[in-house]
Each structure stands twice: as C-alpha cells, then as structure tokens.
Amino acid sequence: MDANPGQGPSQEDAAVVVVDGVVKAFGDLRALRGIDAQIRPGRLTGLVGPDGAGKTTLMRIMAGLMAPTAGRVTLCGLAVAHEGEAVHAITGYMPQRFGLYEDLTVLQNMSLYAELRGMNRRQHGDVFERLLDFTRLQPFTGRLAGKLSGGMKQKLGLACALMATPRVLLLDEPGVGVDPVSRQDLWRMVKALTDDGMAVVWSTAYLDEAERCEHVLLLNEGTLEFDGPPSALTGRLHDRSFRIDEVAGERRAVLARALDLESVCDGVIQGAAVRVVIRENADRGPLEQLAAEVGGSLDAVPPRFEDAFVDLLGGGPGGTSELAERMQAVELDSEIAVSCQHLTKRFGDFAATDDVSFEVRRGEIFGLLGPNGAGKSTTFKMLCGLLTPSSGEAHVAGHNLRSATSLAKRQLGYMAQKFSLYGLLSVGQNLEFSAGVYGLEGRTKRERIDEMIEIFQLEPYLKAAPDSLPLGFKQRLAMACALMHRPPVLFLDEPTSGVDPITRREFWTHINGLVRKGVTVMVTTHFMDEAEYCDRVALMYQAQLIALDTPDALKQKAVTAERPEPTMEDAFIHLVEAEDDDTQEAATGADFPVRPARENLGPNEAPKSATGDARPPEISHRRFDLRRLAALVRKESLQLVRDPSSILIAFVLPVMLLFLFAYAVSLDIREVRLGVVLETDGAAAQSLAAAFSGTRYFKVTPARDRREVADQLVSGKLAGYVVIPQDFETRVARHGSAPLVQIITDGSQPNTASFVANYANGVLGNWLAGRAGAQPSAPRITLKPRFWFNPEIDTRRALLPGAVAIVMTIIGTLLTALVVAREWERGTMEAIMSTPASVPEILIGKLLPYFLLGLAATIGTALLVIFGFGVPIRGSWLALLAMSSAFLVPALGQGLLISSIARNQFIAAQLALLSGFLPAFLLSGFIYEIDSMPLPIRGLTHLVAARYFIDSLRTIFLAGDVWPMFLAHMAAMLAIGSVFFVFAMRKTRKTLDT
Template sequence: MSDAAIESRAKEGIAATGGVILDAVGKRFGTVDVLRGVSARIEPGRLTGLVGPDGAGKTTLIRMMAGLMVPTEGRITTAGFDVAAEDPGLSDHIGYMPQRFGLYEDLTVQENLALYASLRNIPAGDRRTLFDRLLDFTRLGPFTGRLAGNLSGGMKQKLGLACALMGTPDVLLLDEPGVGVDPVSRQDLWAMVQALTDDGMAVVWSTAYLDEAERCDTVLLLSEGELIFDGPPDDLTNRLSGRTYHLRGVTENRRGLLTRALDLPTVADGTIQGHAVRLVGRDGVSADALEDFASAEGADLAAVPPRFEDAFVDLLGGGPGGRSVLAERMEPVESVSDVSVSCNDLTKRFGSFTATDTVSFDVRRGEVFGLLGPNGAGKSTTFKMLCGLLKPTSGRATVTGLDLRRATSAAKTQLGYMAQKFSLYGLLNVRQNLDFFAGIYGLPGSVRHDRIEEMVETFQLGPFLDAAPGDLSLGYKQRLALACSLMHRPPVLFLDEPTSGVDPITRREFWTHINGLVGKGVTVLVTTHFMDEAEYCDRVALMYKARLIALDTPDALKRQAATEEKPDPTMEEAFIRLIEQEDANG
C-alpha cells in the first residue's frame, strides 16, 4: 500500500494494517468445528501461501477473510476492517478470486470487466485507463471480444485475477488460482502476483501445488481445522535435512520397489522421480537401515536435498502407504497384443479450427503414458477421441485392437474414463451414482453389489452414501469419479487431470491405486498439470498447438531441455523449455 493510501485511510479513522489479522479464529457448522483457534498475521507486501489437505478449512478461512462469512469464535481484521461488523467499506479494499471460475461465461472478456467495474462503482471516466492497465498486465488485450466460456483454463484465471484487482485492493485473496492451469500459464500468474506484492499488496494464495507454496514468503499450513505451521517454507523444509534420499540404478519395476519401500517402518513417504525412487526416512532413523534395503534391492542410495512437499507430508504423519487393496483384488489383465492403445495421424477439426493435428503414438500394455501440454494444446480432445466420445475428422485410433470408428460400443467396455471436469450425476446421491455406473457397464446383480461395496470401502465413501456429489469436498468428488470409472475393472484407464486441485496426500493415494493397477497389467493414459506426477509415467508425450512435439521418458525429456544454466532441470522447467524451443523454431 502506498504512503498516500495509508494517509488516506488514517484520515478516515481506519487502522491502516494493509493486511489480515487472525485472532483465535474458529468456525463451526452445526456440531462440526471446521476451524479452531487459528491465529496469524498476513503482512502487506508479502505473499502468504495457505496450504493443507483436503477439508482442512482453507476455503472457509479465505471466505471469512473476504467477509463472506463471520467467525463463530475469535476475530478477523482485513485491511483494517472487522469482518464481523459487516462494514460495506470492506469490499472496496479487498479482491477475492474464488476457487471455482466465478465470472460469466456467456459474457466477453470486455463485458466481464465492465460488469465488475460497475459492481466496484468505478467512475465511467476512469474505466478505459483501468481496463487498459489490467489487460496489459494480464496480456488479455487481444481477447477482449472472446466469450469467457471459450477461454483456456489459464486465460480464465487471468481474467478472474483482473476482475479481482478492479479498484486496486489492499488485500488480494486467491483461492487455488493455479488449479487446472498449465505450467506456462501458472508461471505468468506467479509473475503477476509477485509484481503486486512488490507494490505493497498483501496477497493470500491458497494452493494444492506445493512447489508454489515453496516460493511464498510465508506459509500457513492447516490440518483438521488447526494451524500447525506458520513461517517461511524453508523453516519447515529444513526440518527434514538428512532424511531424504534417492534410490538410483533402478532398471525395472520402479513401482514394485516403491511399494516395498513404503511398507518399511523406517520410511515416511516415497514417490517416483523418473528412473529414481525418492524416499523420506522417518524421524530418528539413520541411513544405515535404508542402505540395507537399497543393497538388497540392487539399488544405490544417495542423499538429496529435501523439498517442501516432503516436509508437508511428513508433518501430516507420512503418506498413505504403497499397497492398493483395489488392485490386489483384481485378476491380471490378459491380452494377445503388447499394444493397448494406438493412434495414427489422429486429427480433429471444429469448423476451421484444428484441435488435434495428425497425432500418432502407441501405448504398451501395462504402461503409464502421460499426455502433457499447455491449456488448449489438444490433450482432452485427443483423449475424447481415444475414448470414443468424439469422432475423429481423420486418422485411426484403436483400443485393445478395436477400431473406434467401427466397434465403438465394444471398445468402450474395455476402458474406464475419468473426465477432466466432474461429470457424475448431481441429482443422484453417491450410492445411486455407483449403482448407475455399475448398471451401465452391465454388471449382474451379485457382482454389482459386491463391486459397489468394494468401491465404498476402498475410497472411504461410507459416510457420504446419501450425500449429493456436489456437496462432497473436491478430494471425495475425485474418489467417487475414479471409483465409477473402475467399476467394471477395465484393462485400459483414461484419466484426464484426475488429481487437479487435490492435496498431496490424496494424490499419493490415487497413485498408489494406479501403480497397483499397472502391476496387474492395466494400461493407464493420464493428463496432468502436476509435473511431479509426470515423473510416474513410463513415457510422456508433449502436445503444443494441436501437435505432438516430443515423446520420450521423463528423464530423457529433462536431458533434452538441459542448458548450461540449468544442467539438471525439473520436469516443470523441462516442460517450459521445450515449449520455448518450439516457439523459437517457428
């Protein structure tokens, strides 16, 4: 906040904090305590990350900071205003961007800006200059006439940010702005928010991407409604010094090795990183125990620096383990062919617009195949053609040897599909959705009953059977969607951004099931904007502007993107570098 703004606020008799003060804040819905005793200070000119597992209370806390709810206990002061006082002046000093896209999809970019300017009572004479500044800041200038509903995910978030910034607020509240946004667009959002904090604005960024949290000045970590960490992210990360390792020299079956490692009482967490397996040892455990395990597995143990995500999972008690009960109940997939999915010159046009352009690849049985790319690159269109949901303009696609043009119905019985957007039936409760999908896949009565109970137990859906899907938290929505897609135990599974917006614990749970299914011979195709998840893939195809521009293992793609300045890039850095190289090559 500028000195002039502070003087102006002081003259109005308002405490010019420029930030947010949380004083023993609690929130109760009925008999359920969603937040308990949360105290913290969010400073102006700093970026504060708000993180925590699904259901921790992040969205509730942000909505209270915005004055949309009031605390049951304690006090919140936002930009000098007590939110419980319901002072109408509060809205003039905050910007709020909700978790779900909150703009009007049937209005253009320009019309949405004009609407928000009217809601903010921006004088007509000031709007042109303000709009030009926001359009330049968000780089949406060329798209003012486009309907908001036709924007890519990244562009929608930029428009939401522009509308939240209408009137230059003192406090900006962003509820998971990076969800569904590719790394390139997320980098743009990050740069925009960094510029705002440099100008003195207090910014709260709620996120499920812990690499984003790692870049914040301060992190508030919530768990089960309580604040369990408040401070710079490095302070939490450094607690794991000497406890993080790579198992290297793993030539095959990384998933089996990870499963066995997670069974060890000495291991708190583990993930796959390319050809290596990353492990976090439990507190107080020496490296000797892990050395013995590595030696027995024919792998090399190497110490590596801890990450914020390692510390986050460890603070919450560790990961969910490495065994999938669901996969253990499945019979191995039998197939006469080593190729489960194939596409040759696959093309889809909508009028004059080409969404997918001559894409070709094969996916082997029991392979995890990642399809990556920026928003609007053509990933979901390609997925839908491979699932038989869209008819190609040209080209050929097969699933388990069945041509999707000639045997669409038969092919659909061989696959499970989890859509990018939550696609279950809101008028049916959880149990009815499970029963409906079991019926669609033709499961007979006794099998249907047993399979539903299996899914309820596996995904902990028991307490929610009578609830509408729309009333579930995001993590449980995704669990339900995955359960429905697996009801018939398909040999091929298509997952379109299955973990978008869910916390790291839930993501690990999903990948435990995926790794277990792959161990039984299931073929998995997955799109994701979590670059750490791309490391789980055996191979990754990178799409850009409707075409396939790279196809290789994660480690090979990282080597391809290496530079003298970045000899060992992360998967996200490799993603951005390969896109930049494609642009440079014209």
C-alpha cells in the same frame, strides 16, 4: 506452532489482516478451530493445506462472504463481519471457481468490475491498458471469456480482482487446472504486486506453489499446524530425504517396497529414480539394504516443502494397493493397448487435434501433457469413443473406435476431467448404477460394490449426495465407478486436480499397482510431479504433438549451465517456448497474425507492474450507485442477447402455450356422442330422434336395443344415451299425459353428464313446444337475452385473454427464477458478492432487463391473440401496457425470490412452475368461478396477482377501458410484487452462509 523470529514489525510492515481466534461451524462440523494469524503487506502468504482443511472457508471469512461462528477478522482496521461493504471496496477476491461471465468478452468483464467497484469512467482507459499489458490479454479483449484457455481465464480473473488497486488480494487456488506456462505467468504477476506493497494471499493444495511463498499458514482439519516461512518447516527434514537412483526398470516395485518399510513415511517416483523420506529418528539401514538389493545407489537430496508437509501430517499411504492385489493380471491379444494414427478433430475451421499419432503398450503409464487448450481432452475423448474423429483412426484393446465403439468401451474405464457423476443420486446409488451399466449382476455386482466401498473408504458417505462430498472423496468415488468392471485400459483426465498430496499419493499407489497387473493407463495432468510417474510423456501444443519421450529424456532437453537438473515443469516450459520460437521463425513475413512471443523473463523476474506509478483510481463509495446499477443492467442485457434460452422462454414458449389454449382447451361442448334408442317406429318417435340429430351439440348413434348403446357407454364410446320407449306414441297422442323419455349419462364425468342431461331436456322441450303449435297469449313482460361483451358466446374470446395472463405468469416467474440460481451454479455470484455492489443493486440490475424482455413478450403474446386468433380488443393499448407492466412486477419478483432460495436451476425451475402456474390456473378465476369457492379459498385468491391481471385483460379485450377497476388492480399487483421483492432482498444477503 512456529512463528517468524525477529523484531516487532514497523508501521509499514504492520499486519493488514488479523485473524483472531476464528471458529467456523457448519452444524456439527467445525471447519475452523480457533485460528490466529497475521498477514502483512508486500508479502505473498500461502494458505496451504489438504482438501477439507478449511482454506476456502478462511478465505471467504477474510473476504467478508462468511461470518465466523466465533472470533473476529480485521482487515486494514475494519471488522470484516460488520463492515463488509468497506472491506469489499479495498479487497480483491478471486474465487476458486472461475467467477466471471463466460458469455461476456474480456473487455466487457473488465468494464463490469471496474464500474462495480465505482471507478471513474475517465480512468478506465489507463487502468485497462495497464492491466491488459500486465496480464498479456491485450490481443484477446474481444474474445468471450468462455472461449479462453484455463490460464487466460485465471489472468482475466486476476485483472478484474485488481480493479481499483485493492490493498489485499485474496486468491483461492488460482493454480488449479492451470498449465505450468500460465501458472508461471501468474507467479510473475503476483511477485510484481507484492513488490508494489500489496498483501497477497494464495490458497493452494499444491506444495510446489507453497514453497514459493514468503510465508505459509498451513491448515489441517481446521487447525493451524504451522505459521512461518516454508524454509522453517523444510529445515525439519535435514538428512531425512533420499533418492534411490538407477532403478528405471523396477521403480514402481521399488517404491512399493520402500513405502511398506516402517522407517519410510513418504515416497514418490522421480523419473527413473525413487525419492523417499524417512521418519524422524528412524534407522536408514533398511532403506540402504533395499537400494543394494535393487542395484541402485542411495543419495541424500535437499528436502522439499512437500516432504515436510506430508511428514507433518503423519506420512503418506503404504505402497501396496489393495485394489490391485484383488485383481487378476490383465491379458490382451496385442501388446499395443491403445493406438492412434493421424488422429484429427475439427470443429468447423478450428482443429482441436491435428494429425496426432502414437502407441501405448500394455501395462504402460502414458502421460498426455500440454497447456490449456492444447487438445489433450479432445484427444482423450476420441480415444474413449466420446468424440468421432474428423479423420484418422484410433484403437483400444484391439477394437477400432469407428466400427466397434461399444466393444471398445467395455474394455476401458474413464474418469472425466470434471466430476461427472449423478448429483441427484446418492453415493451408493452411483456405485449401483456404474456396476449395472457395465453389465455386472448378482453376486459379482455386490462383491465389486462392497470392494470399492471398502478400498476407497466410502462407507460414511453412502447416503450422501456426491456434490456434498469433500473433493478428495468425490475423486475417490469417480475412480471407483471407473474401475468397477476392472477394465484393462484406464483413461484418467486430470484425476488429482485440486486434491491434497495425501490423496494424490493414494491414487498413484493404486495406479502403480494396477499397472503392475498389466492395466494400461493414459493420464492427463497439470501437476508436473505426476508426470514423473509416467513411462512416457507426449506433449501437445496448439493441437499437435511436439514431443514424445520418457520424463528423464524430456528433462534432459532443458538442461542449461544455470539449470543442470531441470524439473518436469522446466522441461514443459522449455519445450513450449521452443515451439513458439520455431513457429515465429516459420511465420516471418507471413500475412497472418502470430501468437505473441512470451517475455524473456527469468523465474524470479516480474512483468511490468499492474499498479506502477499510475494515480490511484477515483472510487465511488456510495451505498447505492447508479453507475454500478447501470453496469449490472448492461451485463444482464448482454447476457440476454447471447443466451438463446431466455429468448426461447420469452417468445417461443408463449406461442406454443397459446396454441394449446386456443385449440386444446375449450369450454364449448359440441358434438357430444349420444346414443338414441328407438323402441318404436311411430312418427312422433322418429320426429324426436330427428330433433336430436339436428342439433350441433350432439353426434347421434341410432340404435334399436338399449343393450347396444349400454355397452358403448361402459366402454367410453358414448357420453350418454336417450331411450324413446314403446309407449311414447300413445302418451304423445293422449292429451294431458306427458311423454316419458329416459336419459342415461356417464357419471364418471359429472360436467359432461350434466351437459348431456340439460341439453337433452332442452331438445325435448323445444320438440314439445313445436308440436303444440298453439300461440300463447302475449305476456306482459317479454324477456330477450342480450350479451353485451361477447354476443357470439365464443369461449375463445373469454379464454385467450386469460390465457395471456397464465402464460406470462409462467414465463415471468421462470425468467428470473433461473437467473440467480444459474449464477450460483456458475460461481459468478460469489465474485459479484465480493464487490461493493449492494443487494438492491444486484436485484434491480437483474429485474430491469427481464422486465423489458417480459413486457415485450407480453405485448407480442397479445398481438398474437388479436391478429393470430382473431380476438378483437375494445380497450386501449395504453391500458394493456399499464396492466402488463404492473403484473410483471410480482411475476418477476416471485422468480427472484425463488432463485434466491434455490441455488440450483433444476429446483428453481420446478418451484417456478409449481408456485407460478398452479395458483394462477386454479385460483385466478381463469377456469373456476371465484364466487363458488369456499370462503377461505376466496380470501387466498386476493394474494394471487394473476387474478387481477386476468380480470383486467378480459375487461380490456371484451369491454374496454374501466380505469377505476384498473387502478385498484394495479395497486394490488404492485403491492404483491413489492412483498416478493422485499423478501428476495432479505434472503439475498451478501454472504455465503445459509
């Protein structure tokens, strides 16, 4: 391990972060293996390493979001593991995923984070103005964060992380997926921060970014491999980096041959040349011989940090792609594999792609570059048949994508920008699906799957879920699925975004090999060194094509006296800025706004400081702060207004469910299909048959032979039948002899069978009483049934009030069950946890808006029951409001507990439906009498809040106000809700450890 030489640090240069023997284990996996490091103020420290090296884990430990398994981290003298709240108050953290709220505007996100950090509102204006100027987001304060480009999102994330002027700023891969123009802005801003004395840690897998850092901590497989300035590592490669020039026509073949030399540890394509690094103490003779054979010249070049990094890891992969070697050469009917003419895509008035035309030849690598939001992905999706152009035409492998979309799709493979395979299928099942969906079967299918498993080293992960894979293996799996059917045209949308250099080189070895077999490759990337691999590059900006040429020709356009050998990144920025200048000149005097001009800053110049000479903001450090709570409530309320799914759940779903309960669920049994078999034509038999037909409870099917109705009973057409036998008349006429009637029912439905038997007996009894005609002597006691609360015995009046409770159990639990799970999925929870906001503040901030929404939904549902279905209410609205409020506490609390356990919306929704609906329906007395349940189950019902709410609602609707009962029920519901809330708080710790 290297260290900085020199004298001990001064007090001003004392380490603000000290990492001492940190170990982090996840089960048997050791993500960090005894890391020792120091981070100093006023310096940009790069946390560098390949995918899975442990960078994000170490960053989270420093941010207080994870506890180390062993060792300790101190930040500004605070023990991070034990003083997390204090650490969060002086630390700015920007997670790897965009951690802000896409349905809030730029200004609303900034206001939220200012208040979460306890900033005094009086200072918001000055601080916001400074940060907006610093990040150049002033023109976009009213735009939703989700509508920003990738680079603007990162700037907004940086602005929010800088609230309250933290002493340490932790940036977890801020450059991933960001175009060079925006990345340049980020670098300038970070330089201004370090100039002001802030300690900044920049995590990255991009080695050109690492080279810009003043100090580097290089991790690999959880071990610190290097600690020092980048130049110290790069210096190890003195006289080991070379470039083979003048091999434009053979560059891919030359690279493959060079990488297969034992003396070469790494190599990449650089425009028309090939750049190689030889191993330590290796003979350069074989490389010189190769250069001579291809007619090129071998020149020594200065080493880059990436060269040293790959060398430190043992070198990159060889130059031969086993995948390409197993493929047959591609043949197409035309030399033009992909073409588009005047391709345009509009979304309303917005043109995402505007009049784009180009052709891609067979066996060519064609790069589509551009800043975030330039239209690259939209163009890609049209060429893949995923979007229909608004105008213009596109062809793939000779097939028109408008008229022969299916045929075209069979000829292409597509690897999406975002990982798009099925998370609920295992790796092996995803491979099976991809093979099947492209029509592979039998022996060919098995061979292709085995081939992909072997080539991309997927064997250890076949039973794992794709989401659990390291990023590099996710991308390997995605590429394997895209290549399963060996397509002649391959579309790769940022295939190596965020992966480490070794994996990136592996991908390009395969791509180069495929192209040599005639495969056509279209690729988008923000990694400019990858653009060097392309035969031609098309640069898009603001939906239009602004440049199309070879990489070297584009670089030539950026040559200046100060920059005689520009990089592709230099060329990219130069062309975009030149287009801006042309646009502004053309717009002079126009009456519409023009995109703000970029500041004319040099590569090492910084924009106006974010901290400057301004007074430090006044910060609140209270453990429970009403201002932070108000900010969280405001944020949730804004999201509710802008989220149609919550409104749908709260107001539309209850209406649908109530209609089902009102018309599809009924305890009244009427017009049951009953057969009546008359085996005699006597007057008494006819009279009894008429009695069965005259009641509203039966729909009678007459018959003469019991075999007719027996068949209908078996087939389910009848619920039962009555047989009036041949001797019925004789028995009726004979005094003292009871007439016999046979009643047969379907025992497969016991409730219906009991109803048929009881009502048939009732009809027979009434008929007999009517025939007797005798007036009985007056009894001493006369019994007259009288129903106080539902005299019509209308089950709808008893059912619908209870249905309100069942519906609101589902709605209330669903509303909050999805809310925290959604934040975990979007990555916003990690950012919130890095602020001083406490767990009670976070949960109460979520509970209050959903409580008001749930209360409005409950009252709306009750109004529908009263005015829509005609169920009168005898109690007071005060009682209804009080009981509804008490019930929402356990319903919403249960949802919060579920969402704190399940960090996936799908699982949270399933748990909410199962744990909310089933107990409420079965154990609340809604349908089944609680007193008839076994004693243990009856005891369990006391834990179901819906039991108390249903009892209260039926009393309010049918009887009136019975406050002694209401108060007891309210106390029970609030107690249950308190238990849920306490468990939710204990489960929702401010840590990412599970």
